[in-house]
Amino acid sequence: MALGQFSPADLAIDMGTNRTRIYVRGKGIVINEASAVAMDSGKNGRIVAIGDSAEEVAGRSDNRIRILHPVQQGKITDLETAQLMIQYFVNKAIGTVRLKPRAIAVKPIGCTRMEESILKRTVETIGCRAMVITDSIIASGIGAGLSVYEPQGSFIVDIGAGKTEIALTSMGGIVISHSVPVGGNQIDREIVEHIRREYEMSIVEHTAEQIKFDLTDISRPDTSDRYIVVRGRDIATGMPTTAEIRIEGIRAAVCTVLDQILEAVKWVLTRVPPEMCVDVLKNGIMVCGGSSLLPKLADKITDAFGVPSLIAREAGECAVLGAGYMADHFEVYSSSVENKKL
Numbered sequence: 001m002a003l004g005q006f007s008p009a010d011l012a013i014d015m016g017t018n019r020t021r022i023y024v025r026g027k028g029i030v031i032n033e034a035s036a037v038a039m040d041s042g043k044n045g046r047i048v049a050i051g052d053s054a055e056e057v058a059g060r061s062d063n064r065i066r067i068l069h070p071v072q073q074g075k076i077t078d079l080e081t082a083q084l085m086i087q088y089f090v091n092k093a094i095g096t097v098r099l100k101p102r103a104i105a106v107k108p109i110g111c112t113r114m115e116e117s118i119l120k121r122t123v124e125t126i127g128c129r130a131m132v133i134t135d136s137i138i139a140s141g142i143g144a145g146l147s148v149y150e151p152q153g154s155f156i157v158d159i160g161a162g163k164t165e166i167a168l169t170s171m172g173g174i175v176i177s178h179s180v181p182v183g184g185n186q187i188d189r190e191i192v193e194h195i196r197r198e199y200e201m202s203i204v205e206h207t208a209e210q211i212k213f214d215l216t217d218i219s220r221p222d223t224s225d226r227y228i229v230v231r232g233r234d235i236a237t238g239m240p241t242t243a244e245i246r247i248e249g250i251r252a253a254v255c256t257v258l259d260q261i262l263e264a265v266k267w268v269l270t271r272v273p274p275e276m277c278v279d280v281l282k283n284g285i286m287v288c289g290g291s292s293l294l295p296k297l298a299d300k301i302t303d304a305f306g307v308p309s310l311i312a313r314e315a316g317e318c319a320v321l322g323a324g325y326m327a328d329h330f331e332v333y334s335s336s337v338e339n340k341k342l
């Protein structure tokens with residue numbers, strides 16, 4: 001029998017709009033999969049696949065298979081599906097252990113009591129003996145390497161798939177924060193809309209995401225007049241078709257969403273208490289979340305505000321890495337933040 005079965009597993013859980021990540025103390029990130037469940041509506045709601053394999057089924061199955069996304073804008077909107085999903089992931093992460101795990105789970109900015117209670121009920125289903133719910137943005141700050149517990153202002157922006165969170169933190173707390181329900185998914189939708197409007201071609205969001213990955217610099221107009229070949233469906237004829245799409249049009253579509261995000265960043269920047277302005281100018285703006293990987297995003301932010309900005313290492317994983325750091329020091333964190341003994 002493996003020794004691991006007798007040692008308690010301390011977990012950090014980040015259930016994001018697109019990705020669920022689980023960190024296991026002593027092991028690191030062991031789950032990083034799509035927050036998705038594929039269900040066969042024809043067979044009494046039988047689960048067909050969970051996680052990345054559920055996402056692979058999307059768009060490639062008959063109409064009976066529904067792909068459920070139980071997390072929207074960082075909040076659990078379908079409790080039952082979220083419970084099934086997290087049970088599956090935790091089981092995959094730690095197997096059947098004798099000692100019940102302890103878990104740290106992250107919540108988004110603006111999470112109401114009701115939403116937090118849904119998050120707790122979701123995590124409870126893994127049978128944990130202790131649970132801590134903590135702010136995702138603080139965890140992201142830790143994961144990005146910021147000194148969030150020092151008496152100085154740290155400015156952090158997490159641009160995910162369904163939302164963007166922005167906060168000024170100091171001494172482990174949030175001084176001022178803001179969140180907008182806009183992230184990578186909205187960028188993909190904007191690309192879909194642009195191609196529908198300008199090229200009368202219909203593409204799926206997954207294709208839009210791939211096009212987004214092909215961008216090379218979103219900070220300034222593309223003067224090289226480059227085009228990319230995109231496959232989709234001709235709206236007029238319904239036929240499969242191919243079109244050459246101008247990169248600059250795509251970049252401009254992406255920027256309409258980035259402008260909304262920059263507006264939200266500005267909202268927080270303009271409310272930084274004067275004594276912390278020096279910290280922000282000195283330390284800059286730390287940006288993380290999967291969508292911060294848009295090429296040259298840091299340049300765009302720096303140009304917009306004249307404040308240096310930096311993309312975090314392992315930008316997509318900062319929240320779970322920060323929560324993972326807390327899980328590594330579970331005793332300290334469970335006594336310092338509101339927690340629930342089960």
Ligand SMILES: Nc1ncnc2c1ncn2[C@@H]1O[C@H](COP(=O)(O)OP(=O)(O)OP(=O)(O)O)[C@@H](O)[C@H]1O
Nearest residue numbers: 016017018019074160161162163184289290291293
């Ligand atoms: N190289 C990249 N360039 C641009 N966007 C990227 C890149 N890699 C990932 N993304 C985008 O990042 C988003 C996923 O980010 P992340 O994993 O931080 O989201 P999430 O945690 O699931 O969502 P949220 O925090 O909003 O609930 C997706 O929209 C994806 O398309």
Ligand SMILES: [Mg+2]
Nearest residue numbers: 016017160319
């Ligand atoms: Mg996230």
